Amino acid sequence: MNTASSRSSEIRSALQVNPDLKGSAEIKQEIERRIEFIKNTLRSSRTRALVLGISGGVDSTTGGKLCQMAVESLRQEGYDASFYAMRLPYGVQMDEHDAQAALDFIKPDQVRTVDIKGAVDALMQDFASEQADAAKRDFVKGNVKARTRMVAQYTLANFVNGLVVGTDHAAEAVMGFFTKFGDGACDLAPLTGLVKDQVRSIAAELNAPADLVKKVPTADLEELEPGRPDEDAHGVAYEQIDAFLLGEPVDEDAARKIVKQYDATEHKRQLPAAP
Numbered sequence: 395m396n397t398a399s400s401r402s403s404e405i406r407s408a409l410q411v412n413p414d415l416k417g418s419a420e421i422k423q424e425i426e427r428r429i430e431f432i433k434n435t436l437r438s439s440r441t442r443a444l445v446l447g448i449s450g451g452v453d454s455t456t457g458g459k460l461c462q463m464a465v466e467s468l469r470q471e472g473y474d475a476s477f478y479a480m481r482l483p484y485g486v487q488m489d490e491h492d493a494q495a496a497l498d499f500i501k502p503d504q505v506r507t508v509d510i511k512g513a514v515d516a517l518m519q520d521f522a523s524e525q526a527d528a529a530k531r532d533f534v535k536g537n538v539k540a541r542t543r544m545v546a547q548y549t550l551a552n553f554v555n556g557l558v559v560g561t562d563h564a565a566e567a568v569m570g571f572f573t574k575f576g577d578g579a580c581d582l583a584p585l586t587g588l589v590k591d592q593v594r595s596i597a598a599e600l601n602a603p604a605d606l607v608k609k610v611p612t613a614d615l616e617e618l619e620p621g622r623p624d625e626d627a628h629g630v631a632y633e634q635i636d637a638f639l640l641g642e643p644v645d646e647d648a649a650r651k652i653v654k655q656y657d658a659t660e661h662k663r664q665l666p667a668a669p
């Protein structure tokens with residue numbers, strides 16, 4: 395029978411998931427492998443900086459720490475490189491304390507702050523006459539926030555001869571849960587292939603604060619539902635998304651939702667359509 399679960403293996407390999415990545419020794423090794431990847435990407439591109447937005451969520455906490463470790467190691471080898479952490483709040487961020495805790499943990503070489511509110515509001519104002527109910531307008535504005543953060547990160551990267559880092563991983567990739575050319579746009583994505591629990595394991599292995607390791611994931615883009623858990627939007631728990639990607643048993647209803655979302659968002663994981 396052709397069930398949704400039967401797509402798990404095909405999707406797992408398309409998203410480069412490694413189900414054997416568990417246990418402290420493997421996680422330690424994986425951290426080293428990903429740091430080497432970041433270092434090699436910097437060296438081979440002859441760039442001198444990494445730029446990443448730090449939200450206070452576990453993905454950017456983990457990605458940011460790997461970046462800082464990579465540039466410190468490069469400097470020890472005589473290659474000059476720095477990590478620029480960006481705070482990109484929309485006005486006052488409700489969980490700013492988590493973002494500050496992430497920065498205290500990462501100890502980035504540089505911190506730059508850009509309040510994206512002015513740019514986002516100015517753009518949205520130009521679309522004030524567009525027909526849309528409040529929920530649709532709020533959703534569209536959420537994507538504008540993510541794309542404005544992308545613009546801010548590339549602006550700094552241009553100034554400092556740097557690369558923009560993304561935090562996409564397999565559990566977000568499978569759901570297409572990112573803004574196309576927003577947080578999905580980057581030059582390197584060092585968390586590629588990880589399921590959410592593996593991201594948390596890496597964060598824990600790096601001694602990230604427990605509150606951040608366990609923090610409920612949120613895109614936090616919508617003002618009508620501040621801090622809305624991702625799982626609410628997915629209609630599926632990350633536990634089930636991870637299990638599906640790892641080839642573990644998942645109820646068929648969850649598998650169906652995941653596969654449906656995966657197929658509908660294929661365009662987000664590909665280059666633009668071309669003749």
Ligand SMILES: Nc1ncnc2c1ncn2[C@@H]1O[C@H](COP(=O)(O)OP(=O)(O)OC[C@H]2O[C@@H]([n+]3cccc(C(=O)O)c3)[C@H](O)[C@@H]2O)[C@@H](O)[C@H]1O
Binds near residue numbers: 573613614624661
């Ligand atoms: N079949 C197709 N072939 C080629 N292109 C296609 C297409 N269908 C839509 N498109 C294009 O894609 C656009 C829709 O994609 P997009 O603009 O991304 O918008 P969309 O996928 O509708 O929304 C983004 C989703 O990602 C979530 N998100 C965003 C940012 C961060 C995070 C997070 O976890 O932190 C989560 C957000 O909450 C929302 O649910 C369309 O306007 C169109 O331009």
Ligand SMILES: Nc1ncnc2c1ncn2[C@@H]1O[C@H](COP(=O)(O)OP(=O)(O)OP(=O)(O)O)[C@@H](O)[C@H]1O
Binds near residue numbers: 450452454482609610
């Ligand atoms: N307020 C913010 N300030 C700086 N960067 C942000 C902000 N919001 C989002 N970002 C960037 O967008 C990325 C995508 O957001 P996403 O919510 O998926 O990750 P996260 O917040 O790090 O972790 P989680 O998914 O667990 O909430 C973040 O990793 C970060 O680089």
Ligand SMILES: [Mg+2]
Binds near residue numbers: 451611614
């Ligand atoms: Mg978040």
